[in-house]
Amino acid sequence: MNRYGVIDLGTNTFHLLIVEVDGKGKSNELFRERIFVKLAEDGIGKIGKKAYSRGINALSHFQKVLHKHQVKNINAFGTAALRTAANGQQFINDAKTESGISIQLIPGTEEARLVHVGVIQAIELGHQKGLIMDIGGGSVEFIIADETKVYWAKSFPIGVAVLYNNFHQKEPISIKNIKVLYKHLKKILQPLFEVLKTHKTTCLIGASGTFDVLEKILPNSQKTTLSATINIENFHPAYQKILKMNMEERRAEKNIPLTRADMIVVALILINFIIKEVKIKKILVSAYAMKEGILWEMKNS
Numbered sequence: 001m002n003r004y005g006v007i008d009l010g011t012n013t014f015h016l017l018i019v020e021v022d023g024k025g026k027s028n029e030l031f032r033e034r035i036f037v038k039l040a041e042d043g044i045g046k047i048g049k050k051a052y053s054r055g056i057n058a059l060s061h062f063q064k065v066l067h068k069h070q071v072k073n074i075n076a077f078g079t080a081a082l083r084t085a086a087n088g089q090q091f092i093n094d095a096k097t098e099s100g101i102s103i104q105l106i107p108g109t110e111e112a113r114l115v116h117v118g119v120i121q122a123i124e125l126g127h128q129k130g131l132i133m134d135i136g137g138g139s140v141e142f143i144i145a146d147e148t149k150v151y152w153a154k155s156f157p158i159g160v161a162v163l164y165n166n167f168h169q170k171e172p173i174s175i176k177n178i179k180v181l182y183k184h185l186k187k188i189l190q191p192l193f194e195v196l197k198t199h200k201t202t203c204l205i206g207a208s209g210t211f212d213v214l215e216k217i218l219p220n221s222q223k224t225t226l227s228a229t230i231n232i233e234n235f236h237p238a239y240q241k242i243l244k245m246n247m248e249e250r251r252a253e254k255n256i257p258l259t260r261a262d263m264i265v266v267a268l269i270l271i272n273f274i275i276k277e278v279k280i281k282k283i284l285v286s287a288y289a290m291k292e293g294i295l296w297e298m299k300n301s
Contacts, residue, residue, distance in 0.1 A: 001020050001021070001022055001023075002020070002021045002073065002299075003018065003019070003020050003021075003030070003069060003070065003071045003072070003073065004018070004019055004020075004021065004071065004073050004074075004075075004295060004298050004299065005017070005018050005066050005069075005071040005073065005074040005075070006018075006074075006075055006076075006077075006291045006292075006294045006295050006298070007059075007062055007074070007075070007076035007077070007101065007103075007291075008077055008079070008289075008290055008291040008294070009055075009076065009077060009078045009079060009081075009082060009103060010079055010080075010081075010136050010137055010138075011038075011039050011040050011044070011079065011080050011081035011136055011137025011138035011139075011159055011161050012036060012037070012038050012039070012040070012136070012137035012159075012160070012161055012263070013034050013035065013036050013037065013137070013209075014034065014035045014037050014055065014058045014059070014062070015032075015033070015034045015291050016031065016032070016033045016034075016062045016065060016066075017029070017031070017032050017291050017292070017295060018030045018031040018032070018065070018066070018069050018071055019295060021299055025299065027295075027299070030069055031065060031069060033062075033065070035054075035058040035061070036259045037051060037054040037055045037058050038051055038054070038137070038161070039051045039052075039055055039081040039082075039085070039137070039138075039161075040081050040137055040138055040159075040161035040162065040165070041161075043165055044080070044081060044084050044085065044138055044157075044159075044161065044162055044165075045084065045085065045086060046085050046086045046087055047081065047085045047087050047088070047091055052087070052091060055091060055095070056091075056094060056095060056098050056099070059076075059095050059098070059099040059101050060098055060099045062099070062101065063099040063100055063101055073298065074101070075104070075294055075298060076101050076102065076103045076104065077103070077104055077105075077106050077111075077114075077290070077294060078092060078103045078104065078105045078106070079106065079108075079111055079136060079138065079139065079290075080108070080136055080137065080138025080139035080155070080157070080159055081137065081138045081161075082103070082105055083105060083107070083108075083138075084138060084157070088105070092105065107155075108139055108141065108154070108155020109153060109154070109155065111134075111139075111141055111155060111290060112134075112141040112142070112143050112150075112153035112154065112155055113143075113150065113153060113293075114290045114293035114294055114297075115132060115134045115141050115143060115207050115289055115290045115293060116132060116143050116145050116150050116153070116293065117292075117293030117294075117296055117297060118207070118286070118288040118289045118290055118291065118292035118293030118294075118296065119132055119205060119207055119286045119288055119289065119293075120145075120147055121226075121288050121292055121293075121296055122226035122227050122286040122287050122288035122292070123205060123226070123227050123284055123286050124147065125145065125146045125147040125205075126146065126147050127146050127147065128146060128201075128203065129144055129145065129146050129151065129199055129200070129201045129203075130144075130145065130146070130201055130203040130204070130205045130284070131143075131144055131196070131201050131203065131204050131205065131274075131278065131280075132144075132145060132205045132207060132286075133204060133205065133206055133207065133211075133271075133274065134206075134207040134208075134209070134289055134290065135159065135160060135206075135207075135209050135210045135211070135267055135270065135271075136159045136160075136209070137159045137160055137161035137162075137263075138157065138159040138161060138162060139155045139156060139157055139158070139159045140155070140156050140158050140159055140270070141153065141154075141155050141156075141207075142154055142155075142156065142192050144195065144196070144199045144201065151195075151199045152195045152199060154191060154192065156188055156189065156192075157188075158184075158185065158188060158189075158270065160210070160263040160266050160267045160270070161263065163181065163263075163266035163267075163269075163270065164262060164263045164265075164266050167180060167181040167184070167266060168262075168263075168265060168266050171246040171247050172243065172244055172245055172246045172265075173243065173265050173266075173269075178243075178269060181266065181269055182269075182273060185270065185273050186273075186277070189277075193277065193278075196278060201278075202278070202279060202280055202281040202282060203280070203281070203282045203283075203284065204271075204274060204275070204278070204280045204282070204283045204284070205283075205284045205285075205286055206271075206283065206284070206285045206286065207286050207288070207289035207290075208285075208286065208287060208288070208289045209289070210260070210264070210267040210268075210271070211271075211283075211285040211286075212285065212287075213255070213256060213257065213260055213264060213267075214230060214235075214268075214271070214283075214285070215228045215230060215285050216255040217238050217242070217255045217256070218230055218231065218234045218235060218238055219231075219234055221285075225287075226286070226287040226288060227284055227285060227286055227287060228284070228285040229282070229283070229284055229285075230283040230284075230285060232275070232280065232281065232282065232283055235271075235272070235275065235283070236272075239268050239271075239272050242256075242264065242265060242268060243265060243268070243269075245265075247261060247262065250262075250264060250265075
């Protein structure tokens with residue numbers, strides 16, 4: 001039996017996944033945990049003191065869990081916040097000193113590639129192209145792909161922590177802020193719209209995170225073990241309802257996790273923007289994303 005540990009250090013959330021693989025290549029999940037560290041709490045340019053401490057403490061905790069499960073084969077990947085923050089490299093150095101965990105910083109293009117590897121373990125795309133969207137705290141990865149090929153992939157600095165800090169300035173969010181945010185998205189996502197003229201698709205595939213919440217919010221989702229199909233007709237009424245909520249009301253909404261109550265509004269605005277601009281007709285939610293892509297490559301290397 002081989003045991004593998006994967007740590008995905010996102011801007012909002014640190015994830016740990018531990019699996020055991022038998023001689024036939026069958027995986028058995030032993031442990032899964034996520035800790036909301038919110039590295040960009042004080043902005044994406046520098047990790048604040050409290051967030052820095054939460055991040056180091058989370059990794060020290062993960063190290064204890066890995067030791068308990070006797071995991072030797074470990075991969076830890078840093079993404080947008082650690083790429084962008086002025087003290088990102090210092091965090092990586094301190095993480096190694098405090099927890100013993102070595103963090104590999106990866107570019108957005110590699111993050112996008114690994115998301116695709118993870119998603120195709122959960123969803124059978126076949127030869128039909130889909131637009132995969134992985135919403136993080138610091139960045140959002142867009143991948144146009146089918147089962148076997150990535151046609152285009154790009155990471156954009158429009159993660160929900162960035163959008164929340166820059167555009168969600170009132171509770172509930174103002175119409176003016178929404179319009180300014182839409183204008184910003186339209187400008188920054190021009191490369192995506194250009195490539196979609198060649199690689200057309202009306203299928204949006206959400207890689208976990210915000211899309212997991214969306215699945216809970218919207219009724220009549222068709223579910224399998226590793227994926228769900230969302231009825232797009234149910235999106236707009238739910239979107240409008242949440243748009244009008246203030247923070248207190250969102251915290252009281254049973255289907256919105258407390259850890260996502262702050263940034264769920266800008267996340268849904270982003271999804272709504274993509275639905276409208278790309279003319280999406282179908283939304284699939286993948287239970288797998290980057291960490292499962294990393295795991296697949298570890299097992300098959």
